[in-house]
Amino acid sequence: MPVPDAYLAYPHRAYGSDQKRYPWRPSVDRVPIAWPGKAAVACMIVVPLEFHMLNPRGAPFKHPGAMVTPYPDLRHFTTRDYGNRVGVFRILRELKTAGLKATFPVNAALLPRIRPAIEAVVADGHEIAAYGLDTDHIHWAGLEPGVERSWVQATRTAFDRAGLRPRTWMSPARHQSFETLDLIAEAGFDTCLDWEPDSVPTPMKTTGRDVIAAPLSTELDDRLLLCDRGQSEAEWADQILEAVRFTSGEAPRLGGQVVGFTLTPYVSGQPFRTWALRKVMAQLAGDAAVWSATASEIAEAWLSASTRAQGEPRRNRAG
Amino acid sequence: MRSDPNLYDYWPYVDRPPIVWPGGKKLAFWIAPNIESYEFDPPTNLSRPGWPRPSPDVVSYSQRDWGNRVGHWRLMELMDKYGMRGSVSLSTALIDHHPEVIEACVARNWEFFSHGLYNTRFSYNMDEAQERAIIEDSIRSIQAATGQRIRGYLAPALTHTELTMDLLAEYDFWYTCDLFQDDQPQPVKTRTGKLISMPYSLEVNDVITFGSLGMTPQRYADVLKRHFDQLLEESQRSGAVMCIPLHAYLVGQPHRLGPFAEALRYISENSDDVWMTTAVEIAGVYRERYFDQTLKDISARGLATGGTGFAPIEAASAGS
Numbered sequence: 001m002p003v004p005d006a007y008l009a010y011p012h013r014a015y016g017s018d019q020k021r022y023p024w025r026p027s028v029d030r031v032p033i034a035w036p037g038k039a040a041v042a043c044m045i046v047v048p049l050e051f052h053m054l055n056p057r058g059a060p061f062k063h064p065g066a067m068v069t070p071y072p073d074l075r076h077f078t079t080r081d082y083g084n085r086v087g088v089f090r091i092l093r094e095l096k097t098a099g100l101k102a103t104f105p106v107n108a109a110l111l112p113r114i115r116p117a118i119e120a121v122v123a124d125g126h127e128i129a130a131y132g133l134d135t136d137h138i139h140w141a142g143l144e145p146g147v148e149r150s151w152v153q154a155t156r157t158a159f160d161r162a163g164l165r166p167r168t169w170m171s172p173a174r175h176q177s178f179e180t181l182d183l184i185a186e187a188g189f190d191t192c193l194d195w196e197p198d199s200v201p202t203p204m205k206t207t208g209r210d211v212i213a214a215p216l217s218t219e220l221d222d223r224l225l226l227c228d229r230g231q232s233e234a235e236w237a238d239q240i241l242e243a244v245r246f247t248s249g250e251a252p253r254l255g256g257q258v259v260g261f262t263l264t265p266y267v268s269g270q271p272f273r274t275w276a277l278r279k280v281m282a283q284l285a286g287d288a289a290v291w292s293a294t295a296s297e298i299a300e301a302w303l304s305a306s307t308r309a310q311g312e313p314r315r316n317r318a319g
Numbered sequence: 320m321r322s323d324p325n326l327y328d329y330w331p332y333v334d335r336p337p338i339v340w341p342g343g344k345k346l347a348f349w350i351a352p353n354i355e356s357y358e359f360d361p362p363t364n365l366s367r368p369g370w371p372r373p374s375p376d377v378v379s380y381s382q383r384d385w386g387n388r389v390g391h392w393r394l395m396e397l398m399d400k401y402g403m404r405g406s407v408s409l410s411t412a413l414i415d416h417h418p419e420v421i422e423a424c425v426a427r428n429w430e431f432f433s434h435g436l437y438n439t440r441f442s443y444n445m446d447e448a449q450e451r452a453i454i455e456d457s458i459r460s461i462q463a464a465t466g467q468r469i470r471g472y473l474a475p476a477l478t479h480t481e482l483t484m485d486l487l488a489e490y491d492f493w494y495t496c497d498l499f500q501d502d503q504p505q506p507v508k509t510r511t512g513k514l515i516s517m518p519y520s521l522e523v524n525d526v527i528t529f530g531s532l533g534m535t536p537q538r539y540a541d542v543l544k545r546h547f548d549q550l551l552e553e554s555q556r557s558g559a560v561m562c563i564p565l566h567a568y569l570v571g572q573p574h575r576l577g578p579f580a581e582a583l584r585y586i587s588e589n590s591d592d593v594w595m596t597t598a599v600e601i602a603g604v605y606r607e608r609y610f611d612q613t614l615k616d617i618s619a620r621g622l623a624t625g626g627t628g629f630a631p632i633e634a635a636s637a638g639s
Binding site: 001002003005006007008010012013014015016017018019024025026027028029060061140141142174175176177178194195196197198199213215217218219220225228229230231235238239240242243244245246247259 | 358359360362364365372373374375376377378380381382384385387388389391392412415416417418419420436437440443444445446449452453529533535536537569572573574575576577578
């Protein structure tokens with residue numbers, strides 16, 4: 001059976017992007033912006049706090065880090081729980097030592113479960129972001145109408161109940177439906193960590209206010225590099241520092257950009273990785289070109305800097 | 320279904336007649352930036368959805384978009400620095416979506432070949448008329464945008480039918496990047512035309528090295544240098560082809576471009592015996608000077624089996 005001829009129809013084949021959330025724009029045509037303190041690179045450290053339940057449905061796919069072996073998979077349950085009990089405190093300690101700021105997306109299900117960890121994050125002045133209900137509530141286009149809105153609202157309610165008012169949203173598995181941005185805007189979120197279409201923040205249109213996408217790099221994800229790809233701690237650390245070095249070198253022409261990466265507590269929080277964590281943090285902290293900031297600080301700084309820069313001539317396209 | 324596509328004859332990599340590239344160069348070297356368009360909400364082919372995860376896969380989509388918005392310009396600037404032109408493996412529809420990218424490549428006299436229309440539209444299950452439509456659209460659209468009559472093809476997302484090679488040959492394509500059996504070009508056994516397999520490589524393709532094999536940027540740079548050294552050594556006898564297939568959304572990442580630049584610098588500084596060129600130039604020279612020589616050598620060794628790719632078995636045996 002051949003594919004239907006409709007498979008050869010291209011209704012969005014026209015200038016620009018084939019989606020309506022943000023427009024097409026090459027990096028060489030954007031207006032360069034300056035970060036606070038004239039820093040070249042906004043460094044966005046993201047520490048995801050995830051609840052990996054013992055009995056996930058895995059719909060429409062298994063969340064990265066979900067259970068692997070037949071029930072009850074105590075091995076993976078406790079390995080992930082280790083991150084929320086031990087690893088996260090190791091990361092917090094190193095952040096404090098280096099004087100760096102981070103963003104902590106938290107599954108709503110964890111708010112009551114790991115309250116002392118949440119309090120420690122808040123006490124250290126980091127940003128708490130909402131990270132959906134848990135790792136088994138993946139937002140996607142196949143949900144029944146109304147279900148996703150109820151999940152977003154339940155997430156907001158859970159944070160309200162915990163006395164927290166996050167502005168930043170990250171979806172479980174960073175997956176979305178076609179409506180997710182509208183629903184999170186409706187629930188009062190103005191920054192999102194799911195999209196990475198540019199090396200600077202990108203305003204996304206919604207049915208309400210714009211949501212700013214702060215770019216978090218998949219290719220620098222610690223779980224991907226260290227666990228899935230089996231790279232060494234030294235190799236992982238070098239790549240983060242190289243990204244900062246390279247991006248910093250582009251600043252005179254392209255302005256300030258973002259380097260965003262994750263420190264997953266059950267990965268980067270392992271004792272044998274602490275030395276590499278310290279190396280990365282010490283170098284970032286000692287680099288005058290780096291502005292360590294949280295997702296919403298970066299979104300806000302970008303918004304005000306780009307408003308200021310709008311009037312200036314474009315001068316960054318190479319020959 | 321066939322157990323062997325019969326697209327080419329077995330041809331051992333020993334005692335082959337020499338190939339010398341223009342200017343007496345030993346190794347032909349080309350770079351293939353894949354400039355791809357992925358749809359936000361592509362339709363499902365009968366055999367495969369557009370994305371592994373349900374649409375919209377905002378991370379995968381936006382990362383690839385990043386390649387066109389950010390990575391491409393970095394990579395192009397680096398290739399300018401070493402005076403290296405690209406042979407662009409193009410998702411043809413990108414001409415409509417992002418003409419700025421096309422104009423920048425045309426301004427640098429880069430070559431274009433077709434990589435289908437979108438990298439989320441697969442050739443699986445297409446009938447002949449449908450596959451012809453894709454090929455004709457590619458020829459027409461790229462000619463209109465760049466003035467180039469394309470001579471090369473890399474099937475979208477490497478999805479093929481049994482007819483793909485015959486159709487390419489019929490439309491006077493000179494080379495296909497879809498076959499990985501050799502480090503030298505070889506005639507492809509098509510019903511008509513004069514099509515060759517162009518060494519392209521999945522082994523040093525950044526999707527494979529970074530994605531499937533999880534290499535670090537330094538390891539990839541090392542792989543490229545060693546690959547280059549070895550092919551250059553072997554090319555003293557008979558010229559091979561080295562291609563670096565790239566995707567800006569991967570190699571253009573800020574932690575990767577520096578080490579990759581080091582590999583290009585190395586190749587550039589050891590290029591006395593290297594023909595820095597494009598795929599279409601390699602194919603042109605090969606078709607003119609070495610196409611018949613290769614067929615003659617295969618025949619003289621008693622290795623010609625006749626027939627054409629995916630033709631009925633009877634035809635294959637009758638032709639030998």
